[in-house]
Amino acid sequence: MSNSPRPADDHAHHDAGHDTGRGHGPHGDSGHATSLDADSPYIDVAVEVFSMLADQTRMKILLVLRDGELPVGELAGRVGKTPTSVSQHLAKLRMxxxxxxxxxxxxxFYSLVDEHAATLVTxxxxxxxxxxDGDPHPPRRWR
Structure with a gap:
C-alpha cells in the first residue's frame, strides 16, 4: 500500500458507526469531505485496496482465512497453490x-487483520x- 498521508480523524467514523456520507450539505454537516464523498481523501488508498484484491489467489486466501488462522502449508492446500506462491501472496497482504x-x-500462522477485505471479496x-446467474435474491449487502 502507499505511504499516502491519512487524515487525522482516520478512525473517527468507525467509532461512531459507519459514515454514510450523507449530511445537510455536499460535505455532510461539518463542511468537510466525508469518507464516502467523491472527493474523499481515502479514494487513492481504496484504489490500492482493490488493486491488491485483483488477484485470484489473494481473493481465495482471504476467503479461506474467514474461518480462522492457518499455517502457510494448510492455506496452500486449501487454495490449490504451492506454499512458496502462497507465501509471496501473504507477504503482499501483510504489507x-x-x-x-x-x-x-x-x-x-496467518489470520485476517479485520473483516473488511474479506467482506469486499465476498x-x-x-x-x-x-x-x-441473474440471481433474483435480494442484495446480500446487509447480511
Missing part, C-alpha cells in the same frame, strides 16, 4: 495490512453471481 502473521515455533463474488 497491505490485510493479514497478520503469528509465529509459533517454526510455524507461521461482495465481489455476490456481484459476479448476480451478473452471471
Amino acid at each position: 497491505a495490512r490485510m493479514v497478520h502473521a503469528r509465529q509459533e515455533g517454526t510455524r507461521v 461482495q465481489a463474488i455476490y456481484q459476479a453471481e448476480h451478473a452471471i
Whole structure:
C-alpha cells in the first residue's frame, strides 16, 4: 500500500458507526469531505485496496482465512497453490495490512487483520453471481 498521508480523524467514523456520507450539505454537516464523498481523501488508498484484491489467489486466501488462522502449508492446500506462491501472496497482504502473521515455533500462522477485505471479496463474488446467474435474491449487502 502507499505511504499516502491519512487524515487525522482516520478512525473517527468507525467509532461512531459507519459514515454514510450523507449530511445537510455536499460535505455532510461539518463542511468537510466525508469518507464516502467523491472527493474523499481515502479514494487513492481504496484504489490500492482493490488493486491488491485483483488477484485470484489473494481473493481465495482471504476467503479461506474467514474461518480462522492457518499455517502457510494448510492455506496452500486449501487454495490449490504451492506454499512458496502462497507465501509471496501473504507477504503482499501483510504489507497491505490485510493479514497478520503469528509465529509459533517454526510455524507461521496467518489470520485476517479485520473483516473488511474479506467482506469486499465476498461482495465481489455476490456481484459476479448476480451478473452471471441473474440471481433474483435480494442484495446480500446487509447480511
